[in-house]
Amino acid sequence: MKLKTIVIAILLLGSNYLWSQDDMLDSLDLSFESTPIREEKVPYFSIAGGFTGTFFFANFDELDKLIEKNFPSMGNERFSGSNIFMPGAEGFTAIGIIPNMRLSFFGTGGSKNIKVSDTASTRSIDYSVSFNGLSFDYAFVPTRRLAVLVGANLGWGTLAIEYYKTTSNIDWTKFGEDVNPGNFMSRAEAGMWLIQPHLNIEFAVTPFIALRASAGYSYSLMGNWKFNQNTSLDNVPKNVNGSGLYAQFGLFIGLFNY
Numbered sequence: 001m002k003l004k005t006i007v008i009a010i011l012l013l014g015s016n017y018l019w020s021q022d023d024m025l026d027s028l029d030l031s032f033e034s035t036p037i038r039e040e041k042v043p044y045f046s047i048a049g050g051f052t053g054t055f056f057f058a059n060f061d062e063l064d065k066l067i068e069k070n071f072p073s074m075g076n077e078r079f080s081g082s083n084i085f086m087p088g089a090e091g092f093t094a095i096g097i098i099p100n101m102r103l104s105f106f107g108t109g110g111s112k113n114i115k116v117s118d119t120a121s122t123r124s125i126d127y128s129v130s131f132n133g134l135s136f137d138y139a140f141v142p143t144r145r146l147a148v149l150v151g152a153n154l155g156w157g158t159l160a161i162e163y164y165k166t167t168s169n170i171d172w173t174k175f176g177e178d179v180n181p182g183n184f185m186s187r188a189e190a191g192m193w194l195i196q197p198h199l200n201i202e203f204a205v206t207p208f209i210a211l212r213a214s215a216g217y218s219y220s221l222m223g224n225w226k227f228n229q230n231t232s233l234d235n236v237p238k239n240v241n242g243s244g245l246y247a248q249f250g251l252f253i254g255l256f257n258y
Contacts, residue, residue: 044100044139044147048210048254049091054108056084056129056218056246062237063127063161071163073123077114084129086110090250092135102149104135121182126162129242131155131194131218141258145204153196157220159242160189188233191223192242204256212250218243 060079067074088108095101109130116123133155140148167182198216205211220242225233 043258044102044141045094045257046102046147046210046254047093048252048256049089050250050252050254052088052090052106052108052212052248052250054086054088054110054131054246054248056086056110057244058084058127058129059239059241059244060127062239067125071123071125074114074116074125077116077125079112079114079127082112084110084112084127086129086131088131090135090252092137094139100139100141102135102137102139102151104137105133106135106153106155107132121165121167124164126160126164128160128162129157131157131196131242133194135198137200139258144258145256147200147202147204147258149200149202151198151200153194153198153216155194155196157192157194157242158189159192159220159222159240160187161240162187187228188225188236189229190225190236193221193223194242195219196246198248202250202252204258207256208253210252210254210256212248212252214248214250215246216248217245 058079060082064078064080067078086108087110088106090104090106092102092104095103107130109128111126111128113124113126131153133153135151135153137149137151140150142148163186165182165184167180170179170183196216196218198214200212200214202210202212222236222238222241225236227233
């Protein structure tokens with residue numbers, strides 16, 4: 001009898017303990033709707049340099065009209081429908097005092113050539129252009145390793161158009177004022193100021209290598225034109241300038257911490 005009483009007492013005490021545990025569990029907030037996790041913005045920092053390749057889509061309309069009128073020996077050769085590839089270099093660094101701002105320096109240049117040869121002579125026209133200056137960009141980092149930069153280049157450049165005609169090879173001892181008059185060169189050249197708004201998309205393949213795809217537009221303010229460097233060239237059409245769309249790719253080596 002005594003044993004039965006002890007067993008019943010133990011069962012009663014155990015049941016009371018279990019009921020109290022259930023009450024404690026009910027009082028706990030086990031829901032996962034707690035304070036939301038804050039997503040911190042990825043900061044932008046980079047310092048690097050590398051190669052750029054730019055495709056410049058110049059306006060060749062006035063030049064092609066001039067070729068048709070003044071250079072009949074060039075036949076049907078024209079510049080329209082083509083672009084100029086401009087290899088170059090660029091270096092940049094983040095501006096620490098202004099978050100996500102970047103300062104760059106760049107230089108690039110290239111040329112396009114049309115040529116006609118026959119048994120009597122060879123004739124060619126070269127169109128060359130160069131861009132140099134500084135670039136100011138603001139970077140957005142939508143995700144790690146990817147940066148979208150909006151900015152503008154401020155700089156200067158040179159535009160030159162050259163016409164060559166050669167009728168034969170010459171010896172060094174004949175190089176001078178008495179050279180065959182059938183061999184000559186004419187050069188038209190002007191300097192210019194540049195404003196180039198652009199959009200860059202850059203991806204850091206590793207913390208030390210990044211790739212770029214870019215597009216922009218070049219606005220040019222042309223200076224005075226010169227003929228053969230010493231004489232003024234007048235009445236040059238306004239459309240003969242360094243303005244036009246451009247697309248660019250780049251490969252950079254440095255430190256990319258974003």
